[in-house]
Amino acid sequence: MNRVYVCSCFGVTEQQVKAHAKAGACTPRQIASACKAGTDCGSCVRTIQALLGRGNCPRRELADQGEPALTAAVPAPLELREAA
Numbered sequence: 001m002n003r004v005y006v007c008s009c010f011g012v013t014e015q016q017v018k019a020h021a022k023a024g025a026c027t028p029r030q031i032a033s034a035c036k037a038g039t040d041c042g043s044c045v046r047t048i049q050a051l052l053g054r055g056n057c058p059r060r061e062l063a064d065q066g067e068p069a070l071t072a073a074v075p076a077p078l079e080l081r082e083a084a
């Protein structure tokens with residue numbers, strides 16, 4: 001198996017970071033909350049940021065505002081509200 005380590009301080013692999021991103025983490029801080037990567041020497045934070053990219057993340061605005069993006073209540077889309 002080919003493992004590419006992103007965070008050598010905590011032995012976190014690129015695959016693990018991608019899995020956390022797929023599960024909803026969209027900032028290095030959220031990755032850190034999920035697996036501690038980036039919380040020791042910090043040298044991997046830029047790599048984690050690069051893996052996350054600047055793509056669409058519906059929760060990024062909340063995270064940038066300091067809100068708990070993974071647990072915040074997000075209003076239902078209009079079509080769902082109208083159907084209710």
Ligand code: FES
Nearest residue numbers: 007009040041044
């Ligand atoms: S390499 Fe990730 S915190 Fe040190």
